[in-house]
Every structure is written in C-alpha cells, then in structure tokens.
Amino acid sequence: MNRQEQPQRVHFLLSKLEQIVGPEGLVSAPEDKRQYDTDWLKKWQGDSCVVVRPATTLQVSQVMRLCYENQTPVVTQGGNTGMSGGATPDGSGAQVLLSLSRMNKIREVDALNNSMCVEGGVILAQVQKAAEQVQRYFPLSLGSEGSCTIGGNLATNAGGIAVLRYGNMRDMALGLEVVLPDGRIWNGLRALRKDNTGYDLRDLFIGSEGTLGVITAAVLKLFPRLTTQATAWVGASSMSALLHMLSVLYEQCGQRLVAFEMMSAEALDLVLQHVPASNSPLQGQHAFHALIELADTHTDSLTEMLETCLEQGVEKGYIDDAILCMSLSQRQELWKIREGISEAQVRAGHCVKHDIALPISALDEFVVQASAAVSALSPGLRLINFGHMGDGNLHFNVLLPGGLGSAEIKTWTQTLNKAVHGLVHQYQGSISAEHGVGQLRRDELRIYKNPVELELMMLLKQTLDQNQIMNPGKLL
Amino acid sequence: MNRQEQPQRVHFLLSKLEQIVGPEGLVSAPEDKRQYDTDWLKKWQGDSCVVVRPATTLQVSQVMRLCYENQTPVVTQGGNTGMSGGATPDGSGAQVLLSLSRMNKIREVDALNNSMCVEGGVILAQVQKAAEQVQRYFPLSLGSEGSCTIGGNLATNAGGIAVLRYGNMRDMALGLEVVLPDGRIWNGLRALRKDNTGYDLRDLFIGSEGTLGVITAAVLKLFPRLTTQATAWVGASSMSALLHMLSVLYEQCGQRLVAFEMMSAEALDLVLQHVPASNSPLQGQHAFHALIELADTHTDSLTEMLETCLEQGVEKGYIDDAILCMSLSQRQELWKIREGISEAQVRAGHCVKHDIALPISALDEFVVQASAAVSALSPGLRLINFGHMGDGNLHFNVLLPGGLGSAEIKTWTQTLNKAVHGLVHQYQGSISAEHGVGQLRRDELRIYKNPVELELMMLLKQTLDQNQIMNPGKLL
Numbered sequence: 001m002n003r004q005e006q007p008q009r010v011h012f013l014l015s016k017l018e019q020i021v022g023p024e025g026l027v028s029a030p031e032d033k034r035q036y037d038t039d040w041l042k043k044w045q046g047d048s049c050v051v052v053r054p055a056t057t058l059q060v061s062q063v064m065r066l067c068y069e070n071q072t073p074v075v076t077q078g079g080n081t082g083m084s085g086g087a088t089p090d091g092s093g094a095q096v097l098l099s100l101s102r103m104n105k106i107r108e109v110d111a112l113n114n115s116m117c118v119e120g121g122v123i124l125a126q127v128q129k130a131a132e133q134v135q136r137y138f139p140l141s142l143g144s145e146g147s148c149t150i151g152g153n154l155a156t157n158a159g160g161i162a163v164l165r166y167g168n169m170r171d172m173a174l175g176l177e178v179v180l181p182d183g184r185i186w187n188g189l190r191a192l193r194k195d196n197t198g199y200d201l202r203d204l205f206i207g208s209e210g211t212l213g214v215i216t217a218a219v220l221k222l223f224p225r226l227t228t229q230a231t232a233w234v235g236a237s238s239m240s241a242l243l244h245m246l247s248v249l250y251e252q253c254g255q256r257l258v259a260f261e262m263m264s265a266e267a268l269d270l271v272l273q274h275v276p277a278s279n280s281p282l283q284g285q286h287a288f289h290a291l292i293e294l295a296d297t298h299t300d301s302l303t304e305m306l307e308t309c310l311e312q313g314v315e316k317g318y319i320d321d322a323i324l325c326m327s328l329s330q331r332q333e334l335w336k337i338r339e340g341i342s343e344a345q346v347r348a349g350h351c352v353k354h355d356i357a358l359p360i361s362a363l364d365e366f367v368v369q370a371s372a373a374v375s376a377l378s379p380g381l382r383l384i385n386f387g388h389m390g391d392g393n394l395h396f397n398v399l400l401p402g403g404l405g406s407a408e409i410k411t412w413t414q415t416l417n418k419a420v421h422g423l424v425h426q427y428q429g430s431i432s433a434e435h436g437v438g439q440l441r442r443d444e445l446r447i448y449k450n451p452v453e454l455e456l457m458m459l460l461k462q463t464l465d466q467n468q469i470m471n472p473g474k475l476l
Numbered sequence: 477m478n479r480q481e482q483p484q485r486v487h488f489l490l491s492k493l494e495q496i497v498g499p500e501g502l503v504s505a506p507e508d509k510r511q512y513d514t515d516w517l518k519k520w521q522g523d524s525c526v527v528v529r530p531a532t533t534l535q536v537s538q539v540m541r542l543c544y545e546n547q548t549p550v551v552t553q554g555g556n557t558g559m560s561g562g563a564t565p566d567g568s569g570a571q572v573l574l575s576l577s578r579m580n581k582i583r584e585v586d587a588l589n590n591s592m593c594v595e596g597g598v599i600l601a602q603v604q605k606a607a608e609q610v611q612r613y614f615p616l617s618l619g620s621e622g623s624c625t626i627g628g629n630l631a632t633n634a635g636g637i638a639v640l641r642y643g644n645m646r647d648m649a650l651g652l653e654v655v656l657p658d659g660r661i662w663n664g665l666r667a668l669r670k671d672n673t674g675y676d677l678r679d680l681f682i683g684s685e686g687t688l689g690v691i692t693a694a695v696l697k698l699f700p701r702l703t704t705q706a707t708a709w710v711g712a713s714s715m716s717a718l719l720h721m722l723s724v725l726y727e728q729c730g731q732r733l734v735a736f737e738m739m740s741a742e743a744l745d746l747v748l749q750h751v752p753a754s755n756s757p758l759q760g761q762h763a764f765h766a767l768i769e770l771a772d773t774h775t776d777s778l779t780e781m782l783e784t785c786l787e788q789g790v791e792k793g794y795i796d797d798a799i800l801c802m803s804l805s806q807r808q809e810l811w812k813i814r815e816g817i818s819e820a821q822v823r824a825g826h827c828v829k830h831d832i833a834l835p836i837s838a839l840d841e842f843v844v845q846a847s848a849a850v851s852a853l854s855p856g857l858r859l860i861n862f863g864h865m866g867d868g869n870l871h872f873n874v875l876l877p878g879g880l881g882s883a884e885i886k887t888w889t890q891t892l893n894k895a896v897h898g899l900v901h902q903y904q905g906s907i908s909a910e911h912g913v914g915q916l917r918r919d920e921l922r923i924y925k926n927p928v929e930l931e932l933m934m935l936l937k938q939t940l941d942q943n944q945i946m947n948p949g950k951l952l
Contacts, residue, residue, distance in 0.1 A: 110835065110837050111723075112719060112723060112836055112837040113835045113836045113837040113838075113868070114726070114836070115835070135727065156672065157672050159670055159672075163669065163670060164669075167647075168670060170676070171643075171647065180928070180932075184928050185928065186926070186928045186929055186932065187926060187928070188926070188929060190904065190906070191835040191904070192833045192834070192835065192868060192905065192906055192909075193639065193640075193833065193836075193867040193868055193869070194635055194639060194644060194833040194864075194867050194868065194869045194906065194909040194910050195833055195906035195908075195909060196632065196633050196635075196683055196906070196908045196909065196910055196911065196912045196913070197906055197907060197908045197913055197917070197921060197924075197925065198683075198913065198921065198925065198929070198933050198951060198952070199680060199683070199684055199688075199932075199933050199936055199937075200646070200676075200679040200680060200682065200683055201929060201932055201933070203676040203679035203680070204675060204676060204679070204680060206676065207672055207674075207675070207676055208675055212675075223730075224726055224727050224728075224729075224730040224731075225727070226730075243588060247587075247588060250590070250700055251611065251700050251701070251773065252700075252773060252774060253700075253773065253774065254699075254700040254702075254731075254772065254773030254774065255700075255730075255731045255773075296730065297727065297728060297729065297730030297731075298728060298729065298730065298781065300776070305774065357668045357669065357670040357671055358668070359586065359589040359591070359667040359668065360588055360589045360590070360669075361586050361588040361589040362589075388670075391669040391670050392589070392668060392669055392670065393669070393670045428666065428667070429668065430666070430668055430670065430671035430672070430673055431673060432671075432672045432673045433668075433670040433671065433672065434670050434672055435672065436672045437672070437673055437674065441673070445673060445674065448673075449673065449674065450662070450663060450664070452656070452660050452661065452662045452663070453662055453664060453674070453677060456656075456662065456675075456677055456940075457674050457675050457677070459939060459940075460675055460936075460939070461675075463935060463936070463939045464932075464935075475674060476674070
C-alpha cells in the first residue's frame with residue numbers, strides 16, 4: 001500500500017484507526033508527523049502513513065489486528081532516541097508509526113517484591129524516580145534517560161553506564177506484556193524470580209527491535225538503594241595495564257564496582273579542546289585513562305577500599321597516577337569529562353562510530369591491531385577510543401578530517417566499518433554491543449553473523465510475524 | 477519405530493550409530509542401559525532403543541542428523557539428576573537416549589574475561605573447582621552438584637541456593653553451542669557481556685528441557701571469589717514478620733545477602749525427628765525459621781553488619797530470636813539442618829511435592845490460604861513448608877499419612893496438586909519454580925499456562941523441531 005497510489009485504502013485505514021484511538025490518538029498533519037518520522041540524530045528521514053498513539057493495551061491490540069488484516073507495516077516507536085534508525089519508518093508513506101507515548105502509566109510498585117509494573121511508554125527517568133520513592137533503585141542509566149522509554153529500552157536491550165554491575169536491560173526485566181503481530185495479547189507480566197514452566201518468550205521479545213511484537217508493559221526488577229560512593233580517575237601507560245587494574249578491583253571490591261569507564265588520551269584531549277571549563281584530572285601524559293566508581297548500600301569505608309586497590313595498582317605498575325574524589329563537586333567534574341565525549345565529538349566534526357564488544361581479555365590486542373589498521377588507512381584520521389571497559393564495550397570511533405563532502409564521508413564510513421568490524425569479527429566480538437542493528441548495521445549483520453544463527457533468526461521472524469508487517473527493513 | 481516390531485530398522489540404526497561413535501560410545505545391553513533408562517528417584521522407568529554416548533560435538537551432530545532422517549525420537553541426558561522425569565525415555569523401546577557423559581572437557585578458562593568454556597557433560601562440581609583454581613567463583617550450587625552436568629543445568633535452567641544473589645543458571649551463561657534437531661551446529665559460544673545483534677537464541681534453548689536442541693557446550697560467567705561469610709538462624713512468629721526481616725537485610729546488606737532459607741516449625745521438627753544428631757538452633761517455639769547468610773569479596777565486618785540488622789529485626793518485632801554463628805562448625809551444623817530436610821522427608825514417608833514460586837509480597841497470604849486448604853482436606857496431612865524465600869520459591873510439600881496404597885497416593889497427589897496449584901495460579905505464581913516441567917507437570921501446564929503463551933510455545937516447538945523428534949512427551 002502506498003499513500004499516493006491507493007488513497008482509498010489509506011482513507012479506510014485512517015478512519016478505522018480513528019475509531020480505535022479517537023481523534024486525539026492520531027497525528028496525520030505532515031508538520032506534526034515530522035518529529036516522529038525523523039530520528040533525533042537527523043540521520044534517517046522517513047515518511048509514515050500516519051502516527052497512531054493508542055492509550056491502552058486493548059487499543060494497541062485493535063490497531064495491530066487492523067494492520068495485520070490489511071497487511072499494513074507497523075513501526076513501533078518509544079522516545080525516538082535510538083542510535084541505529086530502528087524506530088524510523090521508511091520513505092514510502094505506507095508504514096503506520098505506532099507511538100507508545102500515551103501508554104505512560106506506572107501500574108504498580110511493589111517494594112516488598114522489589115518490582116514495578118510499568119507501561120511501555122513510561123520514560124526511564126520516571127521509573128528511576130518511582131523506585132527512589134520506595135527506597136529502591138532502578139539501575140538502567142543512559143544519556144537519554146529523560147526522554148527514552150522503557151518499551152524502547154526493552155526492544156533494544158539498552159546498556160549504558162551500570163551494565164558492569166547490573167547487566168543489560170534484559171537482566172532487569174521479570175515479565176512482559178506483548179501485543180503480537182495479529183493483535184493477540186500475551187500477558188506475561190509475571191513478577192517472579194524463578195519460573196521454569198517452558199520457553200523463555202520474554203527474552204525473545206527483548207532486543208528484537210520491534211520486529212516480533214509490541215512491548216506494551218513490563219515488570220521490572222528493583223534493587224537496594226546505593227547510599228555510598230567512591231570515585232577515582234586513573235592514568236595508565238597501556239590498555240593491558242589498565243585491564244589488570246580492572247581485575248584487581250573486580251577481585252577485591254566485587255559488586256561494589258559499578259563503573260570502569262575508559263578513555264584514550266586522544267578522547268580526553270578532544271573533551272579538553274571542545275568542552276568549556278574542562279580540565280585534565282591528572283598531571284602528565286597517559287595513554288589511557290579510566291573513571292572508576294564503587295557504590296554500596298552500606299555506609300562502608302568505600303573510599304579506603306578504593307584507595308587500597310589503587311595503591312596496589314601503582315605498586316604493581318598497572319597505573320601510573322590516580323586521584324581519589326574527596327567531594328561531590330569533584331566527582332561531578334570527572335563525570336562531566338566522561339559525559340562530555342559525545343558533545344566533543346559532535347563539535348569536532350564527523351565521527352564514524354563503532355559500538356563494539358569484545359572478550360575483555362582480547363581488548364588489548366584488538367586495540368593495538370585496530371589502531372594500526374586505522375592509522376594505515378590515512379594519517380589524517382583521529383581515533384576516539386572510549387567505552388565501558390568493564391563490559392568489554394568500546395566506542396571505537398574515528399574522527400574524519402574536516403571539509404569532506406558527503407560522498408567522501410560515505411566512502412570513509414564503509415572503509416572504516418570494514419576495517420574495524422572485520423577485526424571485531426576475527427576476535428569473536430560483536431559489531432553492535434548496545435546500540436542495536438536497526439537500519440544502521442542490517443547489511444553488515446548478514447556479513448558477520450554466523451549463518452546458522454541468521455537462518456534461525458529468519459525462521460523465527462517468519463513464524464512469529466507471518467504477514468511480515470513488524471518493522472520491515474530493520475534488523476533482519 | 478518400535479524395537480520389537482521393526483528389528484531391521486533398529487539394526488540399521490545401531491550399526492550407523494556405531495559407525496559414528498564407535499563401539500565404546502554405544503550401550504545396548506539391557507543391564508547396562510538400566511541406569512540411564514530409570515531416573516534417580518526411581519519414579520519413571522523407561523526403555524530406550526539404545527544409549528549413545530558421543531565424544532565430540534561433531535559426533536552429536538552426526539547422531540542427530542541420522543535420527544532426524546530416520547524420524548527417530550531422541551532423549552538427551554546429562555547427570556540424570558532431574559526431579560521431573562525430563563531425561564527419562566518412554567517405555568516404547570523406540571527412543572534413542574543421547575548421553576553427554578563423554579563430552580566432559582573444560583575447553584578454556586579465561587580469568588581476565590571472567591569466563592569459562594565447558595562442554596555439556598562437565599559435572600557442576602568440576603566447574604566450581606576450575607573456577608577456584610583461577611581465584612574465581614562459579615555460584616550455581618545444588619544438592620546434586622557432584623553428579624549433575626552443566627548441559628542439564630542449562631536445559632532445565634537450574635536454581636538452587638544462591639539464586640537470591642546470582643540468579644538462575646540462565647543468568648550465568650554468556651554463550652552456547654547447540655546441535656539442532658537436523659544436526660546443524662549453532663556455534664553461539666560468545667564470551668561477551670554485551671551483544672545486541674539480533675534475537676536472543678541462547679535463552680530460548682536454556683530451560684527448553686531438550687525439546688529444541690542439544691546443548692553441547694557453553695561459555696559461563698565467573699564471579700569474584702567470596703572470602704568472608706556471616707551466618708545466622710532466626711525464629712519468627714509469622715511469615716509476614718519474616719518477610720520484613722528479609723526486606724531489612726536486602727536494603728542494608730544489598731548483594732552481600734546470598735541466602736535466606738526459610739523453614740516452618742513442622743519442617744524443622746521433621747529434621748530433628750529423622751536426622752541423627754540434629755539439634756534445634758533456638759530455644760522456644762517459633763512458627764517460622766530462617767537460615768541467613770551474608771558473603772563478601774572483602775574481609776569486611778560482615779558479622780557486625782548482620783548483627784546490627786538482626787538487632788533491628790528484634791526491636792521492630794520482625795524476629796523473636798536469633799543466633800549468630802561464631803565458628804565454621806556452627807555454620808556447618810545450621811546448613812546440615814537445612815540440607816537435612818530432603819533426607820528427613822524420604823524417611824518420614826510419602827511426600828507430595830510442590831516446587832512453586834510467588835511474588836514475595838504474596839507469600840504470606842498464599843501460605844495462610846494454602847495451609848488452610850490442605851488442613852481442610854484431612855487432619856492427617858502434614859505440611860512441610862520450606863524454601864528459598866528470598867526468591868519467592870517455596871517447596872510446599874505435604875507428607876501423607878503412613879500405610880497408604882499406591883492408588884490412594886495417586887488420588888491424594890492429584891487432589892493436593894489441584895488445591896495447591898490452583899491457589900498458586902490465583903496468586904499469579906509458577907507451578908514449577910526450579911524443577912522444570914518434564915513429564916511431571918506436563919498435563920498441569922496445559923491447565924495453568926496462559927493460552928496465548930502455550931500457543932506461542934507450541935508454534936516455536938513445531939518450527940524448530942519439525943520432525944518432532946526432540947524429547948517427545950516432555951514439557952509440551
């Protein structure tokens with residue numbers, strides 16, 4: 001179906017949709033649709049047939065049933081903060097954009113069970129706040145937490161800062177409610193820690209990027225509140241040395257270790273250059289830096305514990321220098337540097353980004369090889385290497401020289417992706433650690449994914465989405 | 477195919493299997509087959525066509541290909557320690573029993589990546605030991621750890637003692653190698669903490685009880701070694717009070733809380749009565765007891781922390797009495813009581829067992845209701861209620877009066893299952909928290925499982941096991 005070609009069918013669809021969600025649930029004027037049709041990075045520009053905003057699970061079910069019967073493709077969207085174009089429709093004008101933004105109710109908070117039931121359109125920051133109100137903690141934390149939604153976090157299995165300690169979004173979900181492509185509602189909203197009664201459907205929908213169903217609600221795990229923190233910044237002469245520092249912290253501090261955020265000297269320099277009022281935390285030059293944070297539920301001697309570990313690190317030569325935060329404002333300054341990398345990259349020019357994961361034990365060798373491969377391509381390329389080192393997740397980005405045209409940027413992107421992802425594949429890593437596949441990595445997935453796994457994924461897609469209406473052109 | 481009816485086909489199959497695994501890989505004499513054909517509880521007695529024991533993934537693949545082409549059903553078996561008859565063949569003499577006992581290699585230990593790659597037939601205790609050798613910890617811990625295998629632990633998503641802190645087996649796996657029903661090998665042995673490149677096939681196979689494929693190897697997560705422990709025993713007047721004690725511990729000790737094992741006064745009495753040299757830890761009568769354990773990577777003041785929490789518990793009336801372990805031998809004595817429940821049940825007579833899970837916040841009300849329902853059936857029934865309370869997992873068992881015949885036991889089993897599981901269903905719980913469905917709960921699954929979920933499960937089974945040869949008669 002195409003809006004231009006089949007105005008009658010479109011008219012029929014819109015009137016049926018309006019019957020389901022009411023006029024307040026439809027957005028059809030082009031100027032109003034634009035914010036939904038374009039991703040926030042302005043990298044993908046789509047054109048949906050209509051934006052439909054149901055307010056209840058039943059309405060989502062009726063919308064899906066209608067689209068299923070009419071074989072109308074559906075693109076589900078949460079907060080529209082994705083990095084891979086997974087929630088942006090194509091340009092055909094034929095796809096219905098299903099926004100969950102009105103499904104924003106916190107259905108239940110159960111502190112005794114350490115769980116919370118929320119709808120898919122609830123914003124992450126609101127979940128964090130609701131947990132705090134019952135002296136609990138919801139650990140998912142992302143740059144976009146003020147606008148991304150739980151449904152989107154689940155659909156993309158979001159990662160972020162605290163994966164080292166709490167795992168990915170997948171690890172924070174107990175149950176799901178999902179509307180299937182044909183409109184059936186699967187109520188899997190279990191609030192149980194243990195349930196061995198059959199196949200794990202929950203984890204099949206989590207991370208499926210809207211290609212198998214619509215996640216309308218979820219039961220989330222809550223955790224004990226963290227009341228103490230200790231933060232440090234360290235400098236090391238090599239990735240290998242820094243990895244040994246990580247190992248010491250892991251062994252001695254266990255689950256108190258909540259962040260181990262690495263950045264290369266080049267990444268730090270970029271922040272110092274482009275983010276106003278930012279200062280280097282350490283004197284002297286260090287090839288690699290890391291922001292380390294411990295946290296605990298108990299007002300324990302965390303700072304002393306961190307200090308002891310860092311002293312051991314210096315003694316053994318794992319780190320060359322370190323500072324320990326003595327105030328909240330000092331801590332904020334350090335995190336400002338870490339969080340400033342995104343902004344610095346935008347200001348510095350065009351970055352070709354790689355969101356990759358590797359076994360931690362392979363990071364050192366990989367970085368040596370991949371850095372050499374990038375340097376060999378052109379001396380004008382600038383490597384901005386940083387990431388969640390404790391999870392083996394690097395943002396191995398390459399800053400292109402200024403003044404390139406869009407065709408040159410495209411060519412460089414392909415060349416660099418091939419060089420970096422080829423090596424990631426050799427080291428048995430992942431070409432999308434936390435950002436998802438979406439439109440961005442779809443073609444590359446077919447190159448690097450194990451063929452048997454790809455066959456199984458396609459088989460599941462064909463089976464669960466028989467009319468092939470769920471987010472076509474994404475992921476698979 | 478039936479052994480008696482089609483001797484030629486059986487002969488053909490055996491000779492082909494021998495070509496694949498060699499004579500050392502086949503067990504066909506009835507007296508040798510018996511230990512595989514009967515479950516360890518002697519509850520299910522099967523009769524396989526042959527037991528085949530491949531030594532490599534390639535051999536498993538060739539065996540599966542052969543069985544697929546001949547439409548021969550296959551029952552995969554690990555350590556044969558299951559509770560639900562999931563690894564016992566039927567009595568037809570037509571099923572091939574695929575034992576992974578020769579696939580027992582630890583392929584790789586990577587301390588820096590906190591991971592280990594092992595074959596499916598490796599015994600759990602060997603994995604625990606291999607982790608210790610590199611100063612790491614593998615937390616899965618079960619009564620059968622000296623004989624159960626990692627493949628079986630994965631196929632049944634095993635639970636056990638440390639779920640409160642570390643989750644189920646599912647949460648300890650990074651990657652899998654699986655032989656599919658048609659013999660294709662899926663190499664999903666990734667050792668990554670983050671990987672968002674498509675559907676989560678790993679979790680589909682974990683917990684599928686051998687009905688979708690054969691798990692031949694896995695990459696497991698390792699954790700920091702725990703170096704300090706603090707253990708206590710508490711008595712409380714109600715389940716509700718005990719739940720509040722749990723909440724205090726969770727809030728203040730966070731992830732140090734590794735066990736919160738509850739038992740009712742009746743369960744404790746049963747141990748004192750039947751296990752030699754066991755003594756009641758506390759003076760006086762308490763309706764409910766709990767064994768509490770904290771553990772940490774750091775030689776911290778754990779005992780003081782536990783003491784402070786228990787003092788708060790007494791002050792607020794959550795517990796009535798408590799003792800704190802002051803020696804290793806005292807700790808062993810307390811755990812001996814907890815672990816003695818299984819033995820005490822066997823000695824006391826016939827128990828109708830219920831391995832159930834509920835939201836923790838529903839435990840109190842459920843136990844009141846379910847206890848009343850059991851009492852109302854007959855005053856001669858004795859309730860043995862204990863379990864992993866921190867996970868909401870109760871072993872809500874009922875000891876039948878002595879001297880009943882097998883027909884009466886069967887009738888009581890059905891009556892009690894209906895009463896207890898009916899209530900579990902009302903409280904949105906699970907009728908199999910950690911033991912799995914197998915043969916034991918297959919019929920009940922159809923009663924209590926959400927119909928949409930059951931449809932999806934059947935669809936997945938039909939799709940992934942087209943010839944319906946994987947462990948027929950189990951789970952679905």
